[in-house]
Amino acid sequence: MEFLVAHGAALLFYLFAAIALAAAVVVVTMRNPMYGAIALLATFLSVAALFLLRHAEFLAVVQIFVYGGGIMVLFLFVIMLVNLHRLRELRLFGQHSAVALGVVLLLVALFALIFVNLPLGPAQATPGAFVEVEGEALGNTQAVGWKLFREYLLPFEIASVFLLVAMIGAVVLGRRD
């Protein structure tokens, strides 16, 4: 019990990291995309928990709302819209999968080598780093909103235009002739 209390954050990290990775592998290997979509939801929720452990509370909730709510529903709708009854007869992987997998394994070995040995030093985050607005501790949402609308207003507006363009594009692509 003392061990659990002392290392709670680390154990939670390993738990959610394991769930996220296992679910990601399920997403990629499942024959039926419906099972893959449910596994993807598990990955999204685990990543949201990992955000919480890094004091990104606003991002964790946005992750659950946008990914778990919006994008997930979009995927499930489309999976139900298209007819997948011939799924059993189809080959799962493309022709050059072995080569691609080899390249990806090389890449992950390179990443691991770099990231494990990266001399970053201790994290500099202080208890108030993500909740303070002009020296006053208000909350993560306020802090993100303050920075977003003060320093990153133009990118925010561009993002809204981007979303409008994406919406129009999706409507045009999806309409019947």
Next chain:
Amino acid sequence: MLEVTTNHYLVLSALLFAVGLAGILTRRNMITVLMSIELVLNSVNVNLIAFSYQLADLTGQIFAVFTIAVAAGEAAVGLGILVALYRLHATTELDVATELKG
């Protein structure tokens, strides 16, 4: 002893990225490929949050918001293309998409 450092997050993010990339490169079903792209974008967010914590800087979280917005737009357009492909060929296998104008 059991301490989670930024390196832990970076390794997790690299593994998630690799799984997603493997899905994009090897799978034939377009729905699964789109889901793998979401995995890759999510791994980028993990990286941004980890460095935001490492540097005690909120900018990483702001960038993650933009990544999520881009992911939402990408999913909408990608699934739109998927529906258009299905109307044309009655399948979601990527191998059939060999023409620019059907």
